[in-house]
Amino acid sequence: MLLEGKNIGFRYDKGPWILQDTNIAIESGEVVGIMGPSGCGKTTLGRILAGYEKPYEGSVTLNGAPLPQKGYNPVQLVFQHPEKAVNGRWHMANTLNEGWEPHDDILASLGIEKAWLKRWPNELSGGELQRFCVARALGTKTQFLIADEMTTMLDAITQAQIWHVVLDVAKKQNIGVLVVSHEKNLIKRLCHRVVDLEAMK
Numbered sequence: 001m002l003l004e005g006k007n008i009g010f011r012y013d014k015g016p017w018i019l020q021d022t023n024i025a026i027e028s029g030e031v032v033g034i035m036g037p038s039g040c041g042k043t044t045l046g047r048i049l050a051g052y053e054k055p056y057e058g059s060v061t062l063n064g065a066p067l068p069q070k071g072y073n074p075v076q077l078v079f080q081h082p083e084k085a086v087n088g089r090w091h092m093a094n095t096l097n098e099g100w101e102p103h104d105d106i107l108a109s110l111g112i113e114k115a116w117l118k119r120w121p122n123e124l125s126g127g128e129l130q131r132f133c134v135a136r137a138l139g140t141k142t143q144f145l146i147a148d149e150m151t152t153m154l155d156a157i158t159q160a161q162i163w164h165v166v167l168d169v170a171k172k173q174n175i176g177v178l179v180v181s182h183e184k185n186l187i188k189r190l191c192h193r194v195v196d197l198e199a200m201k
């Protein structure tokens, strides 16, 4: 499998071009880091690759075909703010099972307690909520994961725990991962290769 952004051009409304003629390709099983100064468009590119934004120019393809418009999104996005990624009127059990039903072992390895399933999102800490978002994104139909500052708000131990699970599942399911992070050490430790977004423009 290959997730490819080709000749991507993007701007918000009539604002300045954020991305121009940008190319990126991630293969199954690869862990790719993306770096570049604040505001250069890393989050925007991640959202485009996951199909959340439509590029003005260029294309996003999965093995040469456009991303599916309906059903489970094979390119899952987990970003920094889990509270913005869940429905406040759903119990956590519903959020968790939105796209697939994660097994107990995944929940346990992410440190998700059974009792949390009956809670509302506002009854969990940001870190606890993020674990649900990670579990939800690791479905058996996930082919690529865009992790945009996914563990930035977590302490070092929780960060390590979550990345351990994500990389383990990614390896088993041959998921390609794009890591967006300001933490150079994290990128260095996790990624097979790093791309510089400024250099790609």
Ligand SMILES: Nc1ncnc2c1ncn2[C@@H]1O[C@H](COP(=O)(O)OP(=O)(O)OP(=O)(O)O)[C@@H](O)[C@H]1O
Binding pocket: 012, 015, 018, 036, 037, 038, 039, 040, 041, 042, 043, 044, 045
């Ligand atoms: N919804 C929006 N409407 C208008 N401009 C936006 C919007 N979202 C982002 N931008 C602008 O697009 C540019 C790229 O933002 P983006 O969040 O993709 O950068 P980034 O590289 O991820 O930044 P950071 O490292 O600070 O998170 C910034 O100049 C930002 O102000």
